[in-house]
Amino acid sequence: MELSERKKKILASVTERYIMTGEPVGSKVLCDSLSVSSATIRNEMSELSEIGFLEQPHTSAGRIPSQKGFRFYVNNLMNAYEMSDSDRFAVKSHFDNSDGEPHEILSEAAKLLSELTGCAAIALTPYDRHAVIKRIELVPVSMKTVLIVILMSTGVIKSRICRCDTEVDIKTAELFYNIAAAYFNGHAADDFTVADIQTLAASLGEKAFVMTPLLIVLTELAREASECSVITDGQSGLLHYKELESDVYGIYECLKHPSSLVSLLNKGNELNISIGKESMNRALENVSVVSSKYAVGGKFVGSIGVIGPVRMDYARIIPYIMYISETVGNVLSEMIDE
Amino acid sequence: MELSERKKKILASVTERYIMTGEPVGSKVLCDSLSVSSATIRNEMSELSEIGFLEQPHTSAGRIPSQKGFRFYVNNLMNAYEMSDSDRFAVKSHFDNSDGEPHEILSEAAKLLSELTGCAAIALTPYDRHAVIKRIELVPVSMKTVLIVILMSTGVIKSRICRCDTEVDIKTAELFYNIAAAYFNGHAADDFTVADIQTLAASLGEKAFVMTPLLIVLTELAREASECSVITDGQSGLLHYKELESDVYGIYECLKHPSSLVSLLNKGNELNISIGKESMNRALENVSVVSSKYAVGGKFVGSIGVIGPVRMDYARIIPYIMYISETVGNVLSEMIDE
DNA sequence: GTTAGCACTCTTTGATGTTGAGTGCTAATC
């Protein structure tokens, strides 16, 4: 796919103009910047159309880049925006005093990203196949009710109320802690099945009655805490793009049941760009998904990115995603270290 | 505002037909059900238009109910749908094994409600001016990091990570528990200000250094746990109503910054119906907000409802809201009791 | 290889006419 320099220039110009205006670009407007006649540009454009980089909405309209054209632009032509120090500072300071769990930090990040880009943001909380339970705690709420808190090696914290039919006394709590220490701490959520738990509970004799619900809730909680959860923000921004009008509902539904999105974000390299149909997802065929994985403690464990129109401003958006992703990774890594 | 029986019948028919189809209703279609001629109905309709209950999009169209007309319909004409036992059972069983905090239960309820109504659902977590802190717990995470868990008398549970600059040892934890017992437990969040906390911390001598961040986080946490939070679900459903097309963005923004919505839901009686401009909120002038307060322990502490087009099916939606609200209240009350 | 020129295509806009739904009014009827 070797293009002449001039063709590249034309494709880049058309793409950038189209990103800005959303309107097809004619040959005349490009004369000045390329200092050739419109006829020459027309010839070039016609060839670019033949190889599928440009499209015409109709005969007498200008050209717009095809999804393939956008792909070429992103891979070869795009001039990534250099974030200024003040840009970086503005992002970084958002996380300065963010105490809290990964979930909160990623919510913050998604909100920031959607505001900066005008697209919908999506973030995955850290997922680590080798995540293990770091600690389990029991917080008494009332006689028969306790809050089970689970801390994962990834820094994820989850809690759940558990109601028992009988009193949860100190002896019970001690037993629970012993069991936790023996069977759970240091283990991954999928090291034990519900069946395991039930045989374990059964072996406890008279204590089985009160312990079973606790252990079941704990198992569920461990599973939940090990899964990555999907955070979204700024969906309403997509309403501003008229070319997405008929797609927004499908996109929103897709964001509600995001399993396919998760695999999309987890795919490929650190930076992941899916343009239109590349996502292989019917609901997303008119949007691009750009995401970047963040690393916690040197391992890529999650991802953050945006969903927006195929004509999103990649040159500006990609650097923001990369920097936010890097920042989130750093913030989360610091937490684990401590 | 005394209307003849026939006028009432006509207004009701027009309203119900319009709710179903979204199209203006002409005089002819009502002939059969009222067994009078279309001319008679036209005369009546014309009078209903004069007193502002009906409107004409344009001369040669049928009539649609004005917002005032909808109000009259809801107050005087509507035939509320009687939920069947199986309807009730379907709702109730959603909450059967819902362990958990108010926030989770209300999220469930909002999701259910939006699915049942096709509207956006909105729910407020319990807010009680007299809510007090029931218990505070410290969960160690690492040497210098603890999780502060706060339990409110409303059943609300919140937790937050707190990072300290020095080790949080057992002595520190004991001191913290003593302070909590002396100054916080049994008190409301607004019983103490940040200034109070700082003087308190200052009085602790060498322990002030490690205790200050803990107490500050605790104060923030208490405030957050005392505020009601707003839960929304099913916003995307609003995209299906073409009459809202130009309003959805504003509505979504309104749902993101819901302070005005909160006061709308807290207003008035148990059941609250705001039709169109009654909300006195520009962004909501083309939608209706219907909500019902739920009671925990005999006190109305929160609210759940929907936002949908003015032509929502009140007769069906209102009973659902009331029943879900009642159910949520019961579920939450049971939890407090235990 | 580049470009001026020109015919051609197709959208957009506006004007015009037609159709059909639904009204309001009047006069006759019950």
Added chain:
DNA sequence: GATTAGCACTCAACATCAAAGAGTGCTAAC
């Protein structure tokens, strides 16, 4: 006095047509 049939009227919706304008593709000249 209330009801209704009849009819003229209004207006959106739709189709047709013409004109304007944007942009193209092609050809021939440079």
